[in-house]
Amino acid sequence: MPSLLKDVDALVYVDTDVVFLAPLEELWSHFYKMNSSHMAAMAPEHEDLATGWYNRFAKHPYYGKLGVNSGVMLMNLTRLHKLYVYGCEYNLRPDHCMYMSVCKAAEKRGVFVLHGNRGTFHSGKQPAFRAVYRAWEEYNLGQDLRQDLYYPMQRYLLKTSNTTCGKIHNAFLKALSSIVRLR
Structure with missing residues (x-):
């Protein structure tokens, strides 16, 4: 990457099946938490473990006890060697709630980046992921965030509350609610 993007110091790489539920600045802020040897950050x-x-x-070898997922990755192109690991709320995938909710940070703080890997935005396998994607799909830029994105997403997510990922539907809405300033 550094040889291709000579004038770029840092970038955010995301898979095409990723939806942001909070401002990109929230994810970007992890660049300031990286030390001088961190070249990349992933969740x-x-x-x-179970x-x-x-x-x-x-x-094959993998990083740490559980490996990392490169679907949402911060890359500092001026550095080499170490990896900075941020929380699962910045790359929440179906694996985090398909059997039970295991991303406690997302439940507490909210989901900032939702990763619909394995086609979950387009299939019925994870209705909560499909609900979020449907709301974004129907939203047109410039429309009212509260009326035309948040409330439809909330309605769609409530219909999934009987599924394992749907049980944490409030986590999917928490970061977005702070943007639309619900009170």
Whole structure:
């Protein structure tokens, strides 16, 4: 990357199946938390040893106890070597709630970046992820965030409350609610 983007010091890489539920500045702020040797930042692949994929199945080396997921990655192109790991609320995937909720930070602080990997935005496998995507799909830039994005998303998510990911529907709304200033 540094050889391709010679005039770029830092960038955020995201998979195409990612939806931001909070301002990008919230994720970008992790650049200021990185030390002088961190070249990249990612969230853990999983939060639970009992259900983590890498620690149970991987035949190759991986980072830390549970590995990391590169679907949402901060890259400082001027540095080398170490990895900075940020919380799962910046890369929440179906793995974090498919059996039970394991991303406690998202429940407490809210989901900042939602990663609909494995086609979950477009399938019925994880209705809560589909609900968030549907609300974004129907929203047109310039419309009222509260009326035309937040409230439809809330309605769609409430319909999923009987699913494992739907049980934490408030976490999906928490960061967005601070933007639309609900009171």
